[in-house]
Amino acid sequence: MPFACIYVSNFPVAAAVRAEPELQARPVAILEGKPPLEKIIAVNEKAGGFGITPGMTKAQGELCAELALRLRSPLQENSAHAALLDCAQSFSPCVEDSAPETVFLDLAGMESLLGSLPEISRAISNRAAALGLRAHVAIASNPDAALLAARGFCGAGLCGAGTPARVGVTIIPASKEAEQLGNLPVEVLFADRLEGDQKKEADRLLETLDRWGIRNLRSLAALPEVSLSERLGQEGLRLQQLARGAASRALVPVEVPLVFEEAVELEHPITLLEPLAFLLNRLLEQICARLGSRALATQELRLTLELETYSSSSSSSSKSNFVRTLRLPLPLLDAKVFLKLLQLDLNAHPPGAPIVKIHLAAEPARPRSAQGGLFLPPSPEPEKLELTLARVAGMVGEHKVGALELLDTHHPQGFRMRRFVAEVARRVPQKQNPDVAQAASAITALRRFRPPLRATVTLENGQPMRVACNKKEVRGEVLWKAGPWRFSGDWWEHEAWSRDEWDIALQNGETIALYRLVHDLLGGHWFVEGTYD
Amino acid sequence: MSSAVVSTSAALGRPFLFDAEAGPEVCPGESALARVRQSTLKKSAQIPLTPASRLEIRPAPEMVSSGISAIDTLTGGLPRGCLTEICGPASSGRTTLMLAALAAATHRGEFCAVVDASDALDPHSAAVAGVELNRLLWVRCGENLPQKKNSPQRHRVTEKQNQKEGMRSLGTDRSEHRLEQVLRATDLLLESGGFGLIVLDLADLPPQDARRVPLTTWFRFRRAIEHTPTILLAIEHQPIAGSCSSLLLQLGSQAELESVHKIPSHTQLLTGLDMRAELIRSRLDRKPARSVTFATKTAWVG
Numbered sequence: 001m002p003f004a005c006i007y008v009s010n011f012p013v014a015a016a017v018r019a020e021p022e023l024q025a026r027p028v029a030i031l032e033g034k035p036p037l038e039k040i041i042a043v044n045e046k047a048g049g050f051g052i053t054p055g056m057t058k059a060q061g062e063l064c065a066e067l068a069l070r071l072r073s074p075l076q077e078n079s080a081h082a083a084l085l086d087c088a089q090s091f092s093p094c095v096e097d098s099a100p101e102t103v104f105l106d107l108a109g110m111e112s113l114l115g116s117l118p119e120i121s122r123a124i125s126n127r128a129a130a131l132g133l134r135a136h137v138a139i140a141s142n143p144d145a146a147l148l149a150a151r152g153f154c155g156a157g158l159c160g161a162g163t164p165a166r167v168g169v170t171i172i173p174a175s176k177e178a179e180q181l182g183n184l185p186v187e188v189l190f191a192d193r194l195e196g197d198q199k200k201e202a203d204r205l206l207e208t209l210d211r212w213g214i215r216n217l218r219s220l221a222a223l224p225e226v227s228l229s230e231r232l233g234q235e236g237l238r239l240q241q242l243a244r245g246a247a248s249r250a251l252v253p254v255e256v257p258l259v260f261e262e263a264v265e266l267e268h269p270i271t272l273l274e275p276l277a278f279l280l281n282r283l284l285e286q287i288c289a290r291l292g293s294r295a296l297a298t299q300e301l302r303l304t305l306e307l308e309t310y311s312s313s314s315s316s317s318s319k320s321n322f323v324r325t326l327r328l329p330l331p332l333l334d335a336k337v338f339l340k341l342l343q344l345d346l347n348a349h350p351p352g353a354p355i356v357k358i359h360l361a362a363e364p365a366r367p368r369s370a371q372g373g374l375f376l377p378p379s380p381e382p383e384k385l386e387l388t389l390a391r392v393a394g395m396v397g398e399h400k401v402g403a404l405e406l407l408d409t410h411h412p413q414g415f416r417m418r419r420f421v422a423e424v425a426r427r428v429p430q431k432q433n434p435d436v437a438q439a440a441s442a443i444t445a446l447r448r449f450r451p452p453l454r455a456t457v458t459l460e461n462g463q464p465m466r467v468a469c470n471k472k473e474v475r476g477e478v479l480w481k482a483g484p485w486r487f488s489g490d491w492w493e494h495e496a497w498s499r500d501e502w503d504i505a506l507q508n509g510e511t512i513a514l515y516r517l518v519h520d521l522l523g524g525h526w527f528v529e530g531t532y533d
Numbered sequence: 534m535s536s537a538v539v540s541t542s543a544a545l546g547r548p549f550l551f552d553a554e555a556g557p558e559v560c561p562g563e564s565a566l567a568r569v570r571q572s573t574l575k576k577s578a579q580i581p582l583t584p585a586s587r588l589e590i591r592p593a594p595e596m597v598s599s600g601i602s603a604i605d606t607l608t609g610g611l612p613r614g615c616l617t618e619i620c621g622p623a624s625s626g627r628t629t630l631m632l633a634a635l636a637a638a639t640h641r642g643e644f645c646a647v648v649d650a651s652d653a654l655d656p657h658s659a660a661v662a663g664v665e666l667n668r669l670l671w672v673r674c675g676e677n678l679p680q681k682k683n684s685p686q687r688h689r690v691t692e693k694q695n696q697k698e699g700m701r702s703l704g705t706d707r708s709e710h711r712l713e714q715v716l717r718a719t720d721l722l723l724e725s726g727g728f729g730l731i732v733l734d735l736a737d738l739p740p741q742d743a744r745r746v747p748l749t750t751w752f753r754f755r756r757a758i759e760h761t762p763t764i765l766l767a768i769e770h771q772p773i774a775g776s777c778s779s780l781l782l783q784l785g786s787q788a789e790l791e792s793v794h795k796i797p798s799h800t801q802l803l804t805g806l807d808m809r810a811e812l813i814r815s816r817l818d819r820k821p822a823r824s825v826t827f828a829t830k831t832a833w834v835g
Contacts, residue, residue, distance in 0.1 A: 015576050149552050255570035377643045378762060382729030392672055400673040404656045404666040415656040420670045422644050422727065443830040444806055445658040447627040447736070450651075473623065482801035484717065503803040510787060513624040514803065530655065531737070532831075533628040 002117060003143045003251070004105040006088055006124060007150035008080070008135045011101035012042040015080035015440055016070045018132035018286070019264055027052065029061050032072040041072065075263040083131040083290055085256045090293040091124055096143070096251040099192075102150070104143045106251050121169035131289050133486055138170040145177045145245035148217075152184035152193050177245020182218030189217075189239055205232065205239070217243035260298070260362040262286050264452040269308050269354030276355060283360045284335040284342075297331035301338060306357035322351045329421040330382045331365040337383045344390040348398075368423070380422045389420060410489050411497060414528070444532050446516060454529035455517065464502055464517060467528065473508050474515060474528050480505035484519070499520050503532070556564050588804045593817060594779070597641070598766070600633030603827035604782070607812050611730075612779050613762045615817075616755050620769045621784035626808035627768045628658070629829050630784065634730060634766060636663035643729025646670040646722050653736035661832040672722075674714040675707075708742045716750055723757040723765070733760075733767045740771045751777035772813070781814040807832035 008014045012030040017023045027047035031038040038058040042508055046134035050064045081100045088095045091114065094106035107120060114120045121137045138149035153170045163371055172180045180293035186209055190202040208231075214220050220243040228236045241247040262283040270276055280303075291298055305322040332338070368382075373436040380388075392401045453474060459465035468475045490496050502517040514532040521524075596610035604610075611617050611634060621627050631647075638645050645656060645668060652673045660666060715733065722731055735743050751774040758765050767774060772781055786806055811824035 299636060339700055377641060377729055378727050380725055384725045385727070388721045389670075391721050395717060396672060396674050396714055402671065403669060404659070404671055406656055406666070412657075417671070421667075441805075442626075442629045442633045442827070442829045442830045443658065444654040444663045444803075445632045447623075447628050447653040448655045450653070470725050480801070482803050503801075508623055511622045511624070513622070514806070530653070531623050532803070533624055533626065 002139050002141060003146050004091075004107050004124060004137060004139045005143065005146035006084060006103045006105070006123065006128060006137055007147070007152040007154055008101040008128075008133050009151075009154050010042050010044060011080070011255045012072050012077060014101075014133055015073070015076040017044070018080050018083070019073070019282075020070075020074045021132065021282075023070075026068045027064065027066055028068045028070065029056075030070055030072050031058055033059075040069075064071060073265060075265060079262050079286070080133060082132060082259065082261070083286070084128070084135070085254075086290045086293045087124065087128045087131055087133070089136075089256045090127060090295075091120065094251060094253045095256060097254045097256075098147075102147065104251055105145070106253070107139065117171055118169065125169055127293060131293065132286060136168060136170070137174070140172040140177060140245065141174040142177075142245070142248050143251060144242055144247045145172060145181065145248065148181055148184060148188055148242065152181065152188045152427075165410065168278070172245070178218070178221050178243075180246050181243065182216060182221065184217050186214060186217060186220055186243075189242055201235075205235065208232070211433075217529060221288045258294070258295075258296070258364045260287050260290055260364055261359065263357065263359040265357045266355065269356045271354050272351070273343070273346055276346070276358070279358055280342055280360070281335065281339050283358065284338045287362050288333055288335040288338070288361060291333055291362060291364060294364070294366040295367070297333040298362040299328050299331045299365040300363035301326040301342070302361045302363070302460045303342060304359040305351050305355045306359070306363075307351055307353035308356050309353045319356070320353070322353075322355075324349060328386060329419055330368050330423055332386070333367060333385055334383050337387060340381075340387055341390050343396050344387075348394050382422060385420075385422050410487060412487075446530045447533045448530040449528060452518065452529045455526045455528050457517070457526040464504060464526075466505060467504065467515075467517065467526075469528055471528075473513070474506065474531075476506045478504045479507060481513060483517075486521075488521075496522065501529075547675075552653060570673040595762070596817075597629065598637045600635075600637035601630060601827055603825045604630065604810055607810060607823065607825045608780055608782065609818065611764050611766065612817055613691050613764055614758050614760055615779035616751065616758070616765045616767065616774060616777055617780040617782070618767045618769060618772050618774055618778040619782045620772050620783060622770065623736075623820065624687050624806065625784040625786050626806060626810075626827075626829060627784055628653075628734075629662075629806075629808070630782075630810075631732055631734065631766065631768050632659055632662035632664060634764075635659070635669060636665075638730040638764075639663075639665035640669040641729065642668075644668050644670070644727065645732070645821070646672065646728050647732045647734060648672045648674065648718045648722065649734045650674050650711055651734070653734065655739055658832070670722075670728075672718045674718065675711045687802065708738065712738070712742060712745060716746065719754065720757075723763070724756060726761065726763070728763055730764045730766060733765070736768045738770070740769075740773075743771070744768055747772060748775055748777070751775065755793045778814070779816045781812075783811045785809045785811070785812050803831055 010340050013028050016030060028044045029040045029047050029052050030042040032041045033039050036058070036252060040052065040054050040056045040061050042054060043052045047064075047067055050067065052061055052064060052067060058069065062070055077100060084101075084103050085095065085097060088103045088105050092105040092107060092110060096104040100103055105124075107117070110120060111117065114123065117139050119138050121357060124137045127134060128137075136150050136154035138146045138153065140146040140149055149170045149172055152378070186206065190206060209220065214223070220240055223240060225237065225240065228240055232239075264279055264283065270279075278437040287298075303324045303326070307320050307322050308317050309320050310317050324342070326338070326341055326345060399417055401420070405416050405418045407414040407416060449471075453469045453471055455467050455469040455474070457464045464478050464481060466477050466506070481502055481504045484500035485502075486498075486500050488496070488498035491498075498521040500519040500521060502519070503514060504517050505512050505514050516529045516532070518527045518529045520527065557781070594614050596612055598605055599608070599611050614728035619630055620626050635645050635647070640663065647669065649672060652675050654671060659669070715735065719731065719733055722728060754765055755777045767778070772778070772783075786808055806829045807826060808829060809824055809826050
């Protein structure tokens with residue numbers, strides 16, 4: 001029953017590098033603590049090469065000019081941990097969330113689905129790399145052996161800083177755990193971040209083993225059990241079981257929540273949209289990679305910008321949130337499209353103050369499954385269409401582009417605009433009987449004047465005889481008329497309307513044009529509402 | 534003499550070949566130059582050139598129904614991948630034809646778009662005409678006009694201007710901005726692709742404004758839809774796209790209204806219009822101009 005352990009060494013550094021990929025080529029140190037007492041808690045191998053070690057002060061770290069010092073960010077670590085869980089969940093439904101940097105997977109039965117164990121372990125490592133994390137993957141017959149292998153063969157788990165981390169995969173065949181783990185130093189058993197009494201106890205045990213001359217796991221595994229129990233108690237026996245790779249336990253599976261959030265805190269506030277787009281692109285790529293690893297897409301993106309607002313009266317700054325929500329008609333998974341949509345939205349609705357923190361959340365949705373029919377007419381690609389609609393909306397106005405929806409009313413303006421979606425139920429076009437098509441005649445259409453043209457009407461016996469309005473084409477003697485046709489509605493509400501409609505013909509140059517003339521019975525005004533065309 | 538022949542052949546656009554065996558008449562001093570010229574011409578003769586007679590004939594575009602049988606009889610339908618212009622004065626049936634084409638396209642299962650320069654589309658007419666509204670994208674231009682900057686200098690200049698002139702310039706700015714919106718929206722929709730029919734409704738734009746659309750824009754539109762199944766339909770007062778349109782239809786009404794003031798108006802009913810469509814130009818079917826008539830009926834006639 002194989003188990004896999006995904007282990008990310010120097011997790012705070014890995015989280016920072018995931019948020020800023022350009023740090024990968026630089027020495028990095030992570031600081032923690034309140035100024036001016038910040039101390040370095042984690043460094044990468046390049047920083048170790050410069051002699052930077054955990055425990056140094058910030059001032060000591062600053063002596064190295066090349067060193068990139070970053071404050072520890074719980075937000076980034078949470079995102080990296082969530083990405084690690086997503087990576088694990090994409091391979092097995094049974095995942096144990098052991099520590100921020102360690103995740104276990106139960107791979108029982110996965111070989112028939114995903115290939116051999118080496119293939120699975122490589123795939124896990126590659127998926128973690130795609131999510132921005134350099135992880136070491138170890139597979140063994142029990143979780144603890146997998147953890148020791150992941151920590152031990154990763155390199156960084158042994159002595160922390162400065163040791164070059166060998167990122168890759170380790171596979172320990174069943175019943176060869178003791179042999180494979182034997183060369184690992186005993187420190188690997190105490191690599192957990194222990195605090196307080198537990199740390200003191202671990203230090204005492206290590207000192208004892210050191211005095212006995214026990215340097216590696218093979219030596220510890222070879223000790224007689226009874227004697228070890230007499231001297232170190234149950235803890236000693238537990239450590240020996242671990243060293244033999246014989247400890248067995250059940251995984252405690254967790255249900256990984258479908259929360260896809262990424263955030264970045266900025267050291268210096270940004271005021272321009274261009275650098276913001278750069279950061280948004282990074283966040284969107286991370287979110288899309290995570291969604292992709294879970295075979296999901298998103299239909300709603302929520303961008304929260306924390307703004308630094310200055311009040312002139314108190315000359316102090318305060319924080320406020322600026323939230324933009326991007327709702328999509330279809331689930332999409334394209335970071336470039338999302339970025340362009342967010343850019344267009346932010347261009348139309350700029351934040352208005354310097355940005356100090358960016359938080360982006362995606363609502364997961366099942367990806368749409370669409371297959372174009374060979375004999376169906378083409379339709380716009382949803383991604384392209386969304387961008388086009390956003391661009392057009394930015395030009396003509398948000399509520400001036402979309403599909404029409406008629407309302408259940410007789411009011412002449414009884415319609416509303418709704419979002420245009422090119423994914424209505426596809427149906428095979430019906431072949432119309434040509435005879436029927438020939439027989440059907442076209443419906444006379446009305447072209448509306450928006451807003452209606454205010455008109456001055458000369459009446460004779462209550463009938464319009466002459467019309468004059470601002471538009472020079474729509475004026476003159478009424479040549480023909482039909483009406484009045486009375487309409488009214490909504491009398492039970494404030495927006496009651498009542499009107500008489502006339503169909504009139506006016507001379508329009510050399511031709512005759514037909515118009516709809518309306519007398520608003522409540523307001524008493526005359527309007528030319530449109531032309532029959 | 535040879536130079537004269539060469540220039541003639543160059544004017545004809547064909548490579549001129551010297552007969553190597555016969556050899557041109559060259560002076561002894563020009564022998565090296567003649568040899569270079571010969572070798573160059575031999576090389577150019579090896580370039581495979583396809584005579585015009587063997588060029589592939591551009592396939593005729595697919596024609597689809599316009600929704601009005603009389604128009605289909607006249608033109609054979611609307612050509613895909615081409616620009617069709619429909620022009621005529623008010624009450625000439627342009628919008629009726631537009632809605633009929635939209636109804637036919639949406640019934641075929643296609644998605645359509647209307648770029649409405651003057652926000653004139655009547656949703657109820659569209660629904661009655663049979664347009665499937667959920668397949669129709671309506672872009673209502675003419676709003677969202679840019680705000681003029683109220684700089685003091687501008688204000689002083691404006692005060693000095695004649696009020697009428699100011700109004701005219703504002704109107705021109707508005708129509709220019711509206712036209713710009715229409716063209717940019719059309720560009721974006723054409724670029725997006727996937728639409729079966731895109732309508733540019735410029736019918737209410739004054740002809741002098743509509744003529745401001747550069748011919749290059751129409752060329753661009755024509756190139757954008759070439760080899761695509763999209764039909765680009767322009768509704769105008771007067772033809773403006775020149776040779777870029779594959780089909781040009783002129784519509785007009787046949788209304789012959791008598792002065793009927795003596796007849797009570799409530800006994801009258803607008804039941805429909807008689808329209809006349811004339812095929813002015815068709816690049817697909819070179820036949821003399823001809824026309825058809827067709828009748829439309831109002832929604833309340835049933």
